[in-house]
Amino acid sequence: MQQKIQIIIDKEAPVISDIPPMEWTNQDYTVKGTVIDKDTKDFPSSGLSRIVWSKRALTKEEVLAENTNKLSITNGEFSYTITTEQNNERFYFYAVDNADNVSVPKTIDVKIDKTKPEITELHLGKKMGLMAHRLLIS
Amino acid sequence: MKGKIKQFIALLVAIVLIAGMFPISMLFASDETFESTFTVIIDGSVKGDIFVTLTNSQNSEETRTEPVINGVATFENFVDLDNSYDIRITGMTGYEDYYCPNINFDGPSISFSASDFIPIEVIKVSGKIYDENGNLYRGGGTVSYSVYNEYNNYTVNFGGDGDFSIEVYKNVPYNFTFTTYDPKYDSVTLGPISSDKDINDLEVRLFIKTFSITTNASGNGTVSPSESSVLYGSNYSVSAKAEPGYEIEAFIVDGEPKADAVGKEEYTHTFYYITGNHTVDVTFSVKTYELEFWFNDDGKIMYESSQNVNNGGKIYVKGGESPSFTAIANPNYHISEVVIDGVKREDGTFDNKQTTYTYTFNNISSNHHIRVTFSINRYSINISSVGKGQVYAEGFSNGEKVNVEHGKPVKLKLIPEWDYDVKEVLLDGEAVTDYNLSGDGISYIYELPSVTSDHDITATFGDIETVEGDESDFYTIITKSLLDDYPKLSDDGVRIYSFKNKDASLTFKLNNGYSFICINGMIYYSQATITESILIEEIKVYKHFMVGRT
Numbered sequence: 001m002q003q004k005i006q007i008i009i010d011k012e013a014p015v016i017s018d019i020p021p022m023e024w025t026n027q028d029y030t031v032k033g034t035v036i037d038k039d040t041k042d043f044p045s046s047g048l049s050r051i052v053w054s055k056r057a058l059t060k061e062e063v064l065a066e067n068t069n070k071l072s073i074t075n076g077e078f079s080y081t082i083t084t085e086q087n088n089e090r091f092y093f094y095a096v097d098n099a100d101n102v103s104v105p106k107t108i109d110v111k112i113d114k115t116k117p118e119i120t121e122l123h124l125g126k127k128m129g130l131m132a133h134r135l136l137i138s
Numbered sequence: 139m140k141g142k143i144k145q146f147i148a149l150l151v152a153i154v155l156i157a158g159m160f161p162i163s164m165l166f167a168s169d170e171t172f173e174s175t176f177t178v179i180i181d182g183s184v185k186g187d188i189f190v191t192l193t194n195s196q197n198s199e200e201t202r203t204e205p206v207i208n209g210v211a212t213f214e215n216f217v218d219l220d221n222s223y224d225i226r227i228t229g230m231t232g233y234e235d236y237y238c239p240n241i242n243f244d245g246p247s248i249s250f251s252a253s254d255f256i257p258i259e260v261i262k263v264s265g266k267i268y269d270e271n272g273n274l275y276r277g278g279g280t281v282s283y284s285v286y287n288e289y290n291n292y293t294v295n296f297g298g299d300g301d302f303s304i305e306v307y308k309n310v311p312y313n314f315t316f317t318t319y320d321p322k323y324d325s326v327t328l329g330p331i332s333s334d335k336d337i338n339d340l341e342v343r344l345f346i347k348t349f350s351i352t353t354n355a356s357g358n359g360t361v362s363p364s365e366s367s368v369l370y371g372s373n374y375s376v377s378a379k380a381e382p383g384y385e386i387e388a389f390i391v392d393g394e395p396k397a398d399a400v401g402k403e404e405y406t407h408t409f410y411y412i413t414g415n416h417t418v419d420v421t422f423s424v425k426t427y428e429l430e431f432w433f434n435d436d437g438k439i440m441y442e443s444s445q446n447v448n449n450g451g452k453i454y455v456k457g458g459e460s461p462s463f464t465a466i467a468n469p470n471y472h473i474s475e476v477v478i479d480g481v482k483r484e485d486g487t488f489d490n491k492q493t494t495y496t497y498t499f500n501n502i503s504s505n506h507h508i509r510v511t512f513s514i515n516r517y518s519i520n521i522s523s524v525g526k527g528q529v530y531a532e533g534f535s536n537g538e539k540v541n542v543e544h545g546k547p548v549k550l551k552l553i554p555e556w557d558y559d560v561k562e563v564l565l566d567g568e569a570v571t572d573y574n575l576s577g578d579g580i581s582y583i584y585e586l587p588s589v590t591s592d593h594d595i596t597a598t599f600g601d602i603e604t605v606e607g608d609e610s611d612f613y614t615i616i617t618k619s620l621l622d623d624y625p626k627l628s629d630d631g632v633r634i635y636s637f638k639n640k641d642a643s644l645t646f647k648l649n650n651g652y653s654f655i656c657i658n659g660m661i662y663y664s665q666a667t668i669t670e671s672i673l674i675e676e677i678k679v680y681k682h683f684m685v686g687r688t
Contacts, residue, residue, distance in 0.1 A: 003633055004673060005674040007634075007672050009669060010637075046639075
């Protein structure tokens, strides 16, 4: 009985499903995503490796070289919790498989505002029957 | 004086010589002295057939006649100046014969001038000339006339009035020849005519010249009969006709052969505007027939077993004969086709065994055209195979039999099916081993370098020999861009090689002694490099006569 040999040379990039947009929040926000890496008999997958995120678009080489902003993928899903305020800032997520195929990035504009509004100055005045208020909010 | 002495001595010698011839009693019987040379000279203007006769006036028996040549008649040792002679001169044209008796010569010669002779009187001969139709001939011409002995010829012209008039001597016989300027008439000769008075009514009738056409036939055939009176200027045809089975061998006109008549059964020659006699000699002979031979250079043709015939050559044969020819092929060639008079002969095999061919034309009665084709021998190579594989001869279409020229090679390609190999090659039933793996590593080449006979070749294909072993016995795996921790075994026992997608490859490099690797049925020579994902379920490697399985 001859031993079978599976040679996997995965040339197909994984695919990240769309990340739903978010509303403004004053809480931490966890971005969740799903990654699909096609795995068939004829085109076996090398297996998902990681998610790389960035606040700017990266080249493939930059994605593969990124050694910090990495997320693990578990059962095809990943999550990333953002705790800092983000003023509608865009986050890029890239999926990488074991063969170093890099997916098309998926993005989400993060809107986290944890700062309470504050009145810093109040002026009162009268002008021609109309009262104008100037409210300075910092 | 000195001359007299010489004469005297000469006389004495003569007397002595003569004395020896006659009896002594006869010596001194005469005292005559003859002039050694006495000449009679006639005026050069006097022509004719002239003779001079001298007769001793005292002895008429002593006479001699001499001709006048160039105006001189010479008498040697005849004239004695002491005698007198009668002299007679005859034959002078236009003069009466001369006679004078008792002349005493006072020297060794005597001369006569024309005035010494009496001219003969002349008469006029005149008349008319008529043509062949009885009409006056007005074309002009000449009248030549001479005395009958043909001395003293004269010619006068006659004009366009058809009349002629000539003065001739009376009582002298003349021949008159009338010749016209028109060449079609024969000359007319009248005479000899002599008269003592004028002739005024002489009629001359002209006749057109006629010529003879003389024909002679030899052999079996006929020719137009001879004709003796063919008119001047006319045309005349002579025809020759051979009897059946015969032909004209020669048709000769006035000694000149007519080439275009030769070999014909009939031939006609026409003489146009005849102005002379002609002769036609015709020879008939048995008809000749032509055998024309055409053949290529790879053999020869012998006529009657002894005479080489050239390509394009012709042999001529008499009718009724039975000539034969033999075609002989050069070594290693044969006679592949014989066509006689456009009909392909079928009385032979016309294969390699047909090295000669003989044919006889019995009782030949027509021309024949013979074309012989010599061809190089060709041999059949019967090819058969047993088992799973194919055999074919390179350069030939696929088939069980190929046909090869003598001396040419034949190269067989033996192609076993996959997993099969050549087990045996038989040449005419005998096993051979000199077949070799070709450059493609799959097929074998078996070559007969020079085919000189038919052959049967059988190739037997059988299962290729199999050996088992570890893969390292057969090949080495070389990877590029293999992921860490690979290869590794899956739960179901599959050995997995996973690669990065850049410059990824896995190469099965065959060990020495192995030529091919078959991966999942795909065959690679020497090594197989994989650059795409694949599940390999079977690997075979091959070398000559053996396959390795891992």
